[in-house]
Amino acid sequence: MPTRERIRHDLAVRRTTVERVSWLTDTMVRVTVLGESLRGFSAPGPNDHVKLFFPDPESGVLTTPEITAEGLKRPTDGLILSRDFTPLNFRENGSNGLPELDIDFVIHGDDAPATSFASHAHAGQELGIAGPRGSKLVPEGISRAVLIADETALPAYTRWLRLLPPEVKVTPIVQIQDDETEDYLTDEHRSRGTLEVLYREDGPGQLIEAVRSLGSIEDDTYVWAAGEANELVEVRRHFRRDLGLSKDQVEVEGYWKRGIVNLDHHAPLDPSDPD
Ligand SMILES: Cc1cc2nc3c(=O)[nH]c(=O)nc-3n(C[C@H](O)[C@H](O)[C@H](O)COP(=O)(O)OP(=O)(O)OC[C@H]3O[C@@H](n4cnc5c(N)ncnc54)[C@H](O)[C@@H]3O)c2cc1C
Structure with a gap:
Protein backbone atom coordinates (compact mmCIF):
# COMPACT_ATOMS: atom_id res chain seq x y z
CA MET A 1 0.00 0.00 0.00
CA SER A 135 3.87 18.85 3.35
CA LYS A 136 2.83 15.40 2.22
CA LEU A 137 5.65 13.97 0.15
CA VAL A 138 5.11 11.87 -2.99
CA PRO A 139 3.91 8.36 -2.15
CA GLU A 140 6.45 5.64 -1.64
CA GLY A 141 6.01 2.11 -2.91
CA ILE A 142 4.12 2.91 -6.12
CA SER A 143 4.74 2.01 -9.73
CA ARG A 144 1.99 4.21 -11.24
CA ALA A 145 0.29 7.51 -10.46
CA VAL A 146 -3.07 8.57 -11.88
CA LEU A 147 -3.11 12.39 -11.87
CA ILE A 148 -6.36 14.25 -12.55
CA ALA A 149 -6.42 18.07 -12.58
CA ASP A 150 -8.39 21.06 -13.77
CA GLU A 151 -6.87 24.49 -14.51
CA THR A 152 -6.54 25.44 -10.83
CA ALA A 153 -4.69 22.19 -10.15
CA LEU A 154 -2.32 22.39 -13.12
CA PRO A 155 0.43 23.99 -11.01
CA ALA A 156 0.16 21.09 -8.56
CA TYR A 157 0.04 18.64 -11.48
CA THR A 158 3.33 20.18 -12.73
CA ARG A 159 4.87 19.63 -9.31
CA TRP A 160 3.71 16.00 -9.22
CA LEU A 161 5.42 15.39 -12.57
CA ARG A 162 8.66 16.90 -11.28
CA LEU A 163 8.68 15.17 -7.92
CA LEU A 164 7.63 11.63 -8.83
CA PRO A 165 10.62 9.32 -9.34
CA PRO A 166 11.28 8.73 -13.07
CA GLU A 167 10.42 5.02 -12.86
CA VAL A 168 6.83 5.75 -11.74
CA LYS A 169 4.44 5.56 -14.73
CA VAL A 170 1.97 8.43 -14.97
CA THR A 171 -1.61 8.35 -16.27
CA PRO A 172 -2.59 12.02 -16.62
CA ILE A 173 -6.07 13.44 -17.25
CA VAL A 174 -6.68 17.19 -17.32
CA GLN A 175 -9.97 18.98 -17.71
CA ILE A 176 -9.78 22.56 -18.97
CA GLN A 177 -12.29 25.06 -20.31
CA ASP A 178 -11.34 25.09 -24.01
CA ASP A 179 -8.45 24.80 -26.45
CA GLU A 180 -7.20 28.31 -25.58
CA THR A 181 -6.38 27.14 -22.07
CA GLU A 182 -4.42 24.31 -23.67
CA ASP A 183 -1.67 26.83 -24.52
CA TYR A 184 -0.74 26.61 -20.82
CA LEU A 185 0.33 23.01 -21.37
CA THR A 186 3.99 22.68 -22.31
CA ASP A 187 6.16 19.72 -23.32
CA GLU A 188 6.81 19.23 -19.60
CA HIS A 189 3.09 18.56 -19.02
CA ARG A 190 3.12 15.96 -21.80
CA SER A 191 6.44 14.41 -20.83
CA ARG A 192 5.08 11.49 -18.79
CA GLY A 193 2.33 9.22 -20.07
CA THR A 194 -0.23 10.13 -22.70
CA LEU A 195 -1.98 13.27 -21.55
CA GLU A 196 -5.75 13.08 -21.97
CA VAL A 197 -7.18 16.59 -22.33
CA LEU A 198 -10.93 17.11 -21.80
CA TYR A 199 -12.71 20.38 -22.60
CA ARG A 200 -15.38 21.48 -20.14
CA GLU A 201 -17.14 23.36 -22.95
CA ASP A 202 -17.86 19.97 -24.62
CA GLY A 203 -20.42 19.23 -21.89
CA PRO A 204 -20.71 17.44 -18.55
CA GLY A 205 -19.95 13.80 -17.83
CA GLN A 206 -16.64 13.49 -19.67
CA LEU A 207 -14.46 13.43 -16.59
CA ILE A 208 -16.26 10.58 -14.87
CA GLU A 209 -16.38 8.68 -18.17
CA ALA A 210 -12.60 9.05 -18.58
CA VAL A 211 -12.09 7.96 -14.98
CA ARG A 212 -14.31 4.87 -15.36
CA SER A 213 -12.52 3.88 -18.53
CA LEU A 214 -9.26 3.56 -16.55
CA GLY A 215 -10.61 0.19 -15.39
CA SER A 216 -9.21 -1.50 -12.32
CA ILE A 217 -6.49 0.20 -10.26
CA GLU A 218 -3.55 -1.90 -9.02
CA ASP A 219 -2.53 -1.89 -5.32
CA ASP A 220 0.71 -0.07 -6.14
CA THR A 221 -1.02 2.79 -8.00
CA TYR A 222 -1.70 6.15 -6.32
CA VAL A 223 -4.58 8.37 -7.43
CA TRP A 224 -4.58 12.16 -6.98
CA ALA A 225 -7.37 14.37 -8.29
CA ALA A 226 -8.03 18.07 -7.73
CA GLY A 227 -10.35 20.64 -9.25
CA GLU A 228 -13.98 21.74 -8.98
CA ALA A 229 -15.46 20.07 -5.90
CA ASN A 230 -18.90 19.10 -7.28
CA GLU A 231 -17.43 17.35 -10.30
CA LEU A 232 -15.03 15.41 -8.13
CA VAL A 233 -17.67 13.89 -5.86
CA GLU A 234 -18.49 11.22 -8.48
CA VAL A 235 -14.81 10.71 -9.22
CA ARG A 236 -14.09 10.07 -5.55
CA ARG A 237 -17.08 7.73 -5.25
CA HIS A 238 -15.83 5.75 -8.20
CA PHE A 239 -12.38 5.17 -6.69
CA ARG A 240 -13.40 4.81 -3.06
CA ARG A 241 -16.78 3.06 -3.30
CA ASP A 242 -17.02 1.34 -6.71
CA LEU A 243 -13.39 0.18 -6.75
CA GLY A 244 -13.06 0.02 -2.94
CA LEU A 245 -9.69 1.80 -2.78
CA SER A 246 -8.57 3.07 0.62
CA LYS A 247 -7.76 6.66 1.53
CA ASP A 248 -4.08 5.71 1.59
CA GLN A 249 -4.32 5.15 -2.14
CA VAL A 250 -6.61 7.99 -3.21
CA GLU A 251 -6.60 11.72 -2.53
CA VAL A 252 -9.37 13.82 -4.09
CA GLU A 253 -9.27 17.54 -3.28
CA GLY A 254 -11.84 20.22 -4.07
CA TYR A 255 -9.77 23.28 -5.02
CA TRP A 256 -12.85 25.44 -5.64
CA LYS A 257 -16.60 24.95 -5.75
CA ARG A 258 -18.98 26.60 -8.16
CA GLY A 259 -20.96 29.31 -6.30
CA ILE A 260 -18.91 29.07 -3.08
CA VAL A 261 -16.58 31.86 -2.02
CA ASN A 262 -13.26 30.75 -0.53
CA LEU A 263 -14.03 27.02 -0.31
CA ASP A 264 -12.74 25.33 2.85
CA HIS A 265 -10.85 22.49 1.22
CA HIS A 266 -10.30 20.77 4.58
CA ALA A 267 -14.05 20.07 4.84
CA PRO A 268 -15.12 16.67 3.42
CA LEU A 269 -15.56 16.74 -0.35
CA ASP A 270 -18.59 14.49 -0.03
CA PRO A 271 -20.38 15.30 3.27
CA SER A 272 -22.50 12.13 2.89
CA ASP A 273 -19.31 10.06 2.93
CA PRO A 274 -16.59 11.74 5.03
CA ASP A 275 -13.33 9.90 5.65
C1 LIG B 1 -4.76 23.45 -2.05
C2 LIG B 1 -5.22 24.44 -3.11
C3 LIG B 1 -4.35 24.87 -4.10
C4 LIG B 1 -4.80 25.75 -5.11
N1 LIG B 1 -3.93 26.19 -6.07
C5 LIG B 1 -4.36 27.05 -7.04
C6 LIG B 1 -3.45 27.55 -8.04
O1 LIG B 1 -2.25 27.29 -8.02
N2 LIG B 1 -3.97 28.37 -9.00
C7 LIG B 1 -5.32 28.72 -9.02
O2 LIG B 1 -5.73 29.47 -9.92
N3 LIG B 1 -6.16 28.28 -8.07
C8 LIG B 1 -5.73 27.47 -7.09
N4 LIG B 1 -6.59 27.03 -6.13
C9 LIG B 1 -8.00 27.42 -6.23
C10 LIG B 1 -8.28 28.82 -5.65
O3 LIG B 1 -7.95 28.85 -4.28
C11 LIG B 1 -9.79 29.10 -5.82
O4 LIG B 1 -10.15 29.11 -7.18
C12 LIG B 1 -10.22 30.38 -5.15
O5 LIG B 1 -11.62 30.33 -4.95
C13 LIG B 1 -9.90 31.62 -5.96
O6 LIG B 1 -10.26 32.75 -5.20
P1 LIG B 1 -11.05 33.98 -5.81
O7 LIG B 1 -10.88 35.08 -4.83
O8 LIG B 1 -10.62 34.20 -7.22
O9 LIG B 1 -12.57 33.46 -5.84
P2 LIG B 1 -13.59 33.30 -4.57
O10 LIG B 1 -13.83 34.62 -3.93
O11 LIG B 1 -13.09 32.21 -3.70
O12 LIG B 1 -14.91 32.81 -5.31
C14 LIG B 1 -15.78 33.72 -5.97
C15 LIG B 1 -16.62 32.95 -6.99
O13 LIG B 1 -15.77 32.49 -8.04
C16 LIG B 1 -15.93 31.10 -8.22
N5 LIG B 1 -14.60 30.54 -8.59
C17 LIG B 1 -13.51 30.36 -7.79
N6 LIG B 1 -12.49 29.84 -8.51
C18 LIG B 1 -12.96 29.67 -9.78
C19 LIG B 1 -12.38 29.17 -10.97
N7 LIG B 1 -11.10 28.74 -11.03
N8 LIG B 1 -13.14 29.16 -12.11
C20 LIG B 1 -14.43 29.61 -12.09
N9 LIG B 1 -15.03 30.10 -10.98
C21 LIG B 1 -14.30 30.13 -9.84
C22 LIG B 1 -16.44 30.57 -6.89
O14 LIG B 1 -17.19 29.40 -7.07
C23 LIG B 1 -17.30 31.72 -6.40
O15 LIG B 1 -18.59 31.63 -6.95
C24 LIG B 1 -6.15 26.18 -5.11
C25 LIG B 1 -7.02 25.76 -4.09
C26 LIG B 1 -6.56 24.88 -3.11
C27 LIG B 1 -7.52 24.43 -2.03
Whole structure:
Protein backbone atom coordinates (compact mmCIF):
# COMPACT_ATOMS: atom_id res chain seq x y z
CA MET A 1 0.00 0.00 0.00
CA PRO A 2 1.36 3.49 -0.85
CA THR A 3 2.54 5.65 2.06
CA ARG A 4 3.15 9.40 2.14
CA GLU A 5 5.54 10.92 4.68
CA ARG A 6 4.29 14.10 6.35
CA ILE A 7 6.53 17.02 7.32
CA ARG A 8 5.52 19.95 9.54
CA HIS A 9 6.94 23.42 8.89
CA ASP A 10 7.30 26.37 11.26
CA LEU A 11 4.52 28.79 10.46
CA ALA A 12 5.74 31.94 8.72
CA VAL A 13 3.91 34.92 7.23
CA ARG A 14 6.07 36.54 4.56
CA ARG A 15 5.55 39.94 2.97
CA THR A 16 6.71 39.89 -0.64
CA THR A 17 6.64 42.25 -3.61
CA VAL A 18 5.42 41.52 -7.12
CA GLU A 19 8.46 41.41 -9.42
CA ARG A 20 6.94 40.27 -12.75
CA VAL A 21 3.57 39.41 -14.27
CA SER A 22 3.42 37.10 -17.31
CA TRP A 23 0.19 36.21 -19.09
CA LEU A 24 0.42 32.55 -20.12
CA THR A 25 -3.01 32.31 -21.79
CA ASP A 26 -6.06 34.60 -21.86
CA THR A 27 -7.14 33.15 -18.51
CA MET A 28 -3.93 32.16 -16.75
CA VAL A 29 -1.36 34.56 -15.39
CA ARG A 30 1.93 33.92 -13.60
CA VAL A 31 2.77 36.34 -10.80
CA THR A 32 6.38 36.25 -9.61
CA VAL A 33 6.98 37.64 -6.15
CA LEU A 34 10.30 38.48 -4.59
CA GLY A 35 11.57 39.16 -1.09
CA GLU A 36 14.24 38.40 1.47
CA SER A 37 11.33 37.11 3.59
CA LEU A 38 11.13 34.09 1.25
CA ARG A 39 14.63 32.94 2.24
CA GLY A 40 14.38 29.33 3.40
CA PHE A 41 10.91 28.83 1.89
CA SER A 42 10.28 25.12 1.54
CA ALA A 43 7.43 23.19 -0.09
CA PRO A 44 8.63 19.65 -0.79
CA GLY A 45 5.19 18.07 -1.29
CA PRO A 46 3.65 17.98 -4.79
CA ASN A 47 0.28 19.37 -3.67
CA ASP A 48 1.55 21.73 -0.98
CA HIS A 49 -0.31 24.99 -0.73
CA VAL A 50 0.20 28.45 0.72
CA LYS A 51 -2.32 31.01 1.88
CA LEU A 52 -2.00 34.22 -0.10
CA PHE A 53 -2.99 37.56 1.50
CA PHE A 54 -4.05 40.27 -0.91
CA PRO A 55 -3.90 44.04 -0.42
CA ASP A 56 -7.15 45.91 0.17
CA PRO A 57 -8.28 46.67 -3.41
CA GLU A 58 -9.43 50.19 -2.37
CA SER A 59 -6.45 51.38 -0.33
CA GLY A 60 -3.74 49.04 -1.63
CA VAL A 61 -2.76 48.34 1.99
CA LEU A 62 -1.75 44.76 2.82
CA THR A 63 -2.86 43.45 6.21
CA THR A 64 -1.47 40.08 7.28
CA PRO A 65 -2.33 37.98 10.34
CA GLU A 66 -0.07 37.65 13.35
CA ILE A 67 1.45 34.34 14.38
CA THR A 68 0.47 33.25 17.88
CA ALA A 69 0.86 30.00 19.79
CA GLU A 70 -2.61 29.00 18.53
CA GLY A 71 -1.78 29.74 14.90
CA LEU A 72 -2.68 32.71 12.70
CA LYS A 73 -4.59 35.51 14.44
CA ARG A 74 -6.51 38.20 12.59
CA PRO A 75 -5.57 41.75 13.61
CA THR A 76 -8.43 43.82 15.00
CA ASP A 77 -8.36 46.27 12.11
CA GLY A 78 -7.48 46.05 8.43
CA LEU A 79 -9.09 43.95 5.72
CA ILE A 80 -7.83 40.37 5.50
CA LEU A 81 -8.37 38.77 2.12
CA SER A 82 -6.85 35.35 1.66
CA ARG A 83 -7.08 32.32 -0.66
CA ASP A 84 -5.18 29.05 -1.11
CA PHE A 85 -2.67 28.66 -3.96
CA THR A 86 0.11 26.35 -5.11
CA PRO A 87 3.70 27.55 -4.81
CA LEU A 88 4.83 26.53 -8.30
CA ASN A 89 8.49 27.48 -8.80
CA PHE A 90 10.76 28.65 -6.01
CA ARG A 91 14.22 30.05 -6.71
CA GLU A 92 16.39 30.71 -3.65
CA ASN A 93 18.52 33.09 -5.73
CA GLY A 94 16.25 34.88 -8.17
CA SER A 95 16.42 38.47 -9.47
CA ASN A 96 19.09 40.55 -7.66
CA GLY A 97 20.01 37.44 -5.67
CA LEU A 98 16.72 37.56 -3.76
CA PRO A 99 14.43 34.52 -3.40
CA GLU A 100 11.54 34.39 -5.88
CA LEU A 101 8.30 32.44 -6.11
CA ASP A 102 5.98 31.91 -9.11
CA ILE A 103 2.25 31.47 -8.59
CA ASP A 104 -0.08 30.72 -11.51
CA PHE A 105 -3.60 32.14 -11.20
CA VAL A 106 -6.72 31.16 -13.11
CA ILE A 107 -8.64 34.32 -14.07
CA HIS A 108 -12.36 33.61 -13.80
CA GLY A 109 -13.93 37.05 -13.61
CA ASP A 110 -13.02 40.29 -11.95
CA ASP A 111 -14.88 40.50 -8.66
CA ALA A 112 -13.25 37.89 -6.47
CA PRO A 113 -10.14 38.80 -4.44
CA ALA A 114 -7.61 36.38 -5.98
CA THR A 115 -8.66 36.68 -9.59
CA SER A 116 -9.00 40.45 -9.29
CA PHE A 117 -5.55 40.79 -7.72
CA ALA A 118 -3.94 38.62 -10.39
CA SER A 119 -5.66 40.23 -13.35
CA HIS A 120 -4.49 43.70 -12.28
CA ALA A 121 -1.18 42.69 -10.70
CA HIS A 122 1.80 44.92 -11.36
CA ALA A 123 5.39 45.21 -10.18
CA GLY A 124 5.78 46.75 -6.76
CA GLN A 125 2.48 45.52 -5.27
CA GLU A 126 2.65 43.66 -1.98
CA LEU A 127 1.49 40.07 -1.47
CA GLY A 128 1.47 38.16 1.82
CA ILE A 129 2.26 34.45 1.91
CA ALA A 130 1.68 32.06 4.81
CA GLY A 131 2.71 28.41 4.86
CA PRO A 132 2.92 25.76 3.80
CA ARG A 133 2.18 24.49 7.30
CA GLY A 134 2.75 20.91 6.30
CA SER A 135 3.87 18.85 3.35
CA LYS A 136 2.83 15.40 2.22
CA LEU A 137 5.65 13.97 0.15
CA VAL A 138 5.11 11.87 -2.99
CA PRO A 139 3.91 8.36 -2.15
CA GLU A 140 6.45 5.64 -1.64
CA GLY A 141 6.01 2.11 -2.91
CA ILE A 142 4.12 2.91 -6.12
CA SER A 143 4.74 2.01 -9.73
CA ARG A 144 1.99 4.21 -11.24
CA ALA A 145 0.29 7.51 -10.46
CA VAL A 146 -3.07 8.57 -11.88
CA LEU A 147 -3.11 12.39 -11.87
CA ILE A 148 -6.36 14.25 -12.55
CA ALA A 149 -6.42 18.07 -12.58
CA ASP A 150 -8.39 21.06 -13.77
CA GLU A 151 -6.87 24.49 -14.51
CA THR A 152 -6.54 25.44 -10.83
CA ALA A 153 -4.69 22.19 -10.15
CA LEU A 154 -2.32 22.39 -13.12
CA PRO A 155 0.43 23.99 -11.01
CA ALA A 156 0.16 21.09 -8.56
CA TYR A 157 0.04 18.64 -11.48
CA THR A 158 3.33 20.18 -12.73
CA ARG A 159 4.87 19.63 -9.31
CA TRP A 160 3.71 16.00 -9.22
CA LEU A 161 5.42 15.39 -12.57
CA ARG A 162 8.66 16.90 -11.28
CA LEU A 163 8.68 15.17 -7.92
CA LEU A 164 7.63 11.63 -8.83
CA PRO A 165 10.62 9.32 -9.34
CA PRO A 166 11.28 8.73 -13.07
CA GLU A 167 10.42 5.02 -12.86
CA VAL A 168 6.83 5.75 -11.74
CA LYS A 169 4.44 5.56 -14.73
CA VAL A 170 1.97 8.43 -14.97
CA THR A 171 -1.61 8.35 -16.27
CA PRO A 172 -2.59 12.02 -16.62
CA ILE A 173 -6.07 13.44 -17.25
CA VAL A 174 -6.68 17.19 -17.32
CA GLN A 175 -9.97 18.98 -17.71
CA ILE A 176 -9.78 22.56 -18.97
CA GLN A 177 -12.29 25.06 -20.31
CA ASP A 178 -11.34 25.09 -24.01
CA ASP A 179 -8.45 24.80 -26.45
CA GLU A 180 -7.20 28.31 -25.58
CA THR A 181 -6.38 27.14 -22.07
CA GLU A 182 -4.42 24.31 -23.67
CA ASP A 183 -1.67 26.83 -24.52
CA TYR A 184 -0.74 26.61 -20.82
CA LEU A 185 0.33 23.01 -21.37
CA THR A 186 3.99 22.68 -22.31
CA ASP A 187 6.16 19.72 -23.32
CA GLU A 188 6.81 19.23 -19.60
CA HIS A 189 3.09 18.56 -19.02
CA ARG A 190 3.12 15.96 -21.80
CA SER A 191 6.44 14.41 -20.83
CA ARG A 192 5.08 11.49 -18.79
CA GLY A 193 2.33 9.22 -20.07
CA THR A 194 -0.23 10.13 -22.70
CA LEU A 195 -1.98 13.27 -21.55
CA GLU A 196 -5.75 13.08 -21.97
CA VAL A 197 -7.18 16.59 -22.33
CA LEU A 198 -10.93 17.11 -21.80
CA TYR A 199 -12.71 20.38 -22.60
CA ARG A 200 -15.38 21.48 -20.14
CA GLU A 201 -17.14 23.36 -22.95
CA ASP A 202 -17.86 19.97 -24.62
CA GLY A 203 -20.42 19.23 -21.89
CA PRO A 204 -20.71 17.44 -18.55
CA GLY A 205 -19.95 13.80 -17.83
CA GLN A 206 -16.64 13.49 -19.67
CA LEU A 207 -14.46 13.43 -16.59
CA ILE A 208 -16.26 10.58 -14.87
CA GLU A 209 -16.38 8.68 -18.17
CA ALA A 210 -12.60 9.05 -18.58
CA VAL A 211 -12.09 7.96 -14.98
CA ARG A 212 -14.31 4.87 -15.36
CA SER A 213 -12.52 3.88 -18.53
CA LEU A 214 -9.26 3.56 -16.55
CA GLY A 215 -10.61 0.19 -15.39
CA SER A 216 -9.21 -1.50 -12.32
CA ILE A 217 -6.49 0.20 -10.26
CA GLU A 218 -3.55 -1.90 -9.02
CA ASP A 219 -2.53 -1.89 -5.32
CA ASP A 220 0.71 -0.07 -6.14
CA THR A 221 -1.02 2.79 -8.00
CA TYR A 222 -1.70 6.15 -6.32
CA VAL A 223 -4.58 8.37 -7.43
CA TRP A 224 -4.58 12.16 -6.98
CA ALA A 225 -7.37 14.37 -8.29
CA ALA A 226 -8.03 18.07 -7.73
CA GLY A 227 -10.35 20.64 -9.25
CA GLU A 228 -13.98 21.74 -8.98
CA ALA A 229 -15.46 20.07 -5.90
CA ASN A 230 -18.90 19.10 -7.28
CA GLU A 231 -17.43 17.35 -10.30
CA LEU A 232 -15.03 15.41 -8.13
CA VAL A 233 -17.67 13.89 -5.86
CA GLU A 234 -18.49 11.22 -8.48
CA VAL A 235 -14.81 10.71 -9.22
CA ARG A 236 -14.09 10.07 -5.55
CA ARG A 237 -17.08 7.73 -5.25
CA HIS A 238 -15.83 5.75 -8.20
CA PHE A 239 -12.38 5.17 -6.69
CA ARG A 240 -13.40 4.81 -3.06
CA ARG A 241 -16.78 3.06 -3.30
CA ASP A 242 -17.02 1.34 -6.71
CA LEU A 243 -13.39 0.18 -6.75
CA GLY A 244 -13.06 0.02 -2.94
CA LEU A 245 -9.69 1.80 -2.78
CA SER A 246 -8.57 3.07 0.62
CA LYS A 247 -7.76 6.66 1.53
CA ASP A 248 -4.08 5.71 1.59
CA GLN A 249 -4.32 5.15 -2.14
CA VAL A 250 -6.61 7.99 -3.21
CA GLU A 251 -6.60 11.72 -2.53
CA VAL A 252 -9.37 13.82 -4.09
CA GLU A 253 -9.27 17.54 -3.28
CA GLY A 254 -11.84 20.22 -4.07
CA TYR A 255 -9.77 23.28 -5.02
CA TRP A 256 -12.85 25.44 -5.64
CA LYS A 257 -16.60 24.95 -5.75
CA ARG A 258 -18.98 26.60 -8.16
CA GLY A 259 -20.96 29.31 -6.30
CA ILE A 260 -18.91 29.07 -3.08
CA VAL A 261 -16.58 31.86 -2.02
CA ASN A 262 -13.26 30.75 -0.53
CA LEU A 263 -14.03 27.02 -0.31
CA ASP A 264 -12.74 25.33 2.85
CA HIS A 265 -10.85 22.49 1.22
CA HIS A 266 -10.30 20.77 4.58
CA ALA A 267 -14.05 20.07 4.84
CA PRO A 268 -15.12 16.67 3.42
CA LEU A 269 -15.56 16.74 -0.35
CA ASP A 270 -18.59 14.49 -0.03
CA PRO A 271 -20.38 15.30 3.27
CA SER A 272 -22.50 12.13 2.89
CA ASP A 273 -19.31 10.06 2.93
CA PRO A 274 -16.59 11.74 5.03
CA ASP A 275 -13.33 9.90 5.65
C1 LIG B 1 -4.76 23.45 -2.05
C2 LIG B 1 -5.22 24.44 -3.11
C3 LIG B 1 -4.35 24.87 -4.10
C4 LIG B 1 -4.80 25.75 -5.11
N1 LIG B 1 -3.93 26.19 -6.07
C5 LIG B 1 -4.36 27.05 -7.04
C6 LIG B 1 -3.45 27.55 -8.04
O1 LIG B 1 -2.25 27.29 -8.02
N2 LIG B 1 -3.97 28.37 -9.00
C7 LIG B 1 -5.32 28.72 -9.02
O2 LIG B 1 -5.73 29.47 -9.92
N3 LIG B 1 -6.16 28.28 -8.07
C8 LIG B 1 -5.73 27.47 -7.09
N4 LIG B 1 -6.59 27.03 -6.13
C9 LIG B 1 -8.00 27.42 -6.23
C10 LIG B 1 -8.28 28.82 -5.65
O3 LIG B 1 -7.95 28.85 -4.28
C11 LIG B 1 -9.79 29.10 -5.82
O4 LIG B 1 -10.15 29.11 -7.18
C12 LIG B 1 -10.22 30.38 -5.15
O5 LIG B 1 -11.62 30.33 -4.95
C13 LIG B 1 -9.90 31.62 -5.96
O6 LIG B 1 -10.26 32.75 -5.20
P1 LIG B 1 -11.05 33.98 -5.81
O7 LIG B 1 -10.88 35.08 -4.83
O8 LIG B 1 -10.62 34.20 -7.22
O9 LIG B 1 -12.57 33.46 -5.84
P2 LIG B 1 -13.59 33.30 -4.57
O10 LIG B 1 -13.83 34.62 -3.93
O11 LIG B 1 -13.09 32.21 -3.70
O12 LIG B 1 -14.91 32.81 -5.31
C14 LIG B 1 -15.78 33.72 -5.97
C15 LIG B 1 -16.62 32.95 -6.99
O13 LIG B 1 -15.77 32.49 -8.04
C16 LIG B 1 -15.93 31.10 -8.22
N5 LIG B 1 -14.60 30.54 -8.59
C17 LIG B 1 -13.51 30.36 -7.79
N6 LIG B 1 -12.49 29.84 -8.51
C18 LIG B 1 -12.96 29.67 -9.78
C19 LIG B 1 -12.38 29.17 -10.97
N7 LIG B 1 -11.10 28.74 -11.03
N8 LIG B 1 -13.14 29.16 -12.11
C20 LIG B 1 -14.43 29.61 -12.09
N9 LIG B 1 -15.03 30.10 -10.98
C21 LIG B 1 -14.30 30.13 -9.84
C22 LIG B 1 -16.44 30.57 -6.89
O14 LIG B 1 -17.19 29.40 -7.07
C23 LIG B 1 -17.30 31.72 -6.40
O15 LIG B 1 -18.59 31.63 -6.95
C24 LIG B 1 -6.15 26.18 -5.11
C25 LIG B 1 -7.02 25.76 -4.09
C26 LIG B 1 -6.56 24.88 -3.11
C27 LIG B 1 -7.52 24.43 -2.03
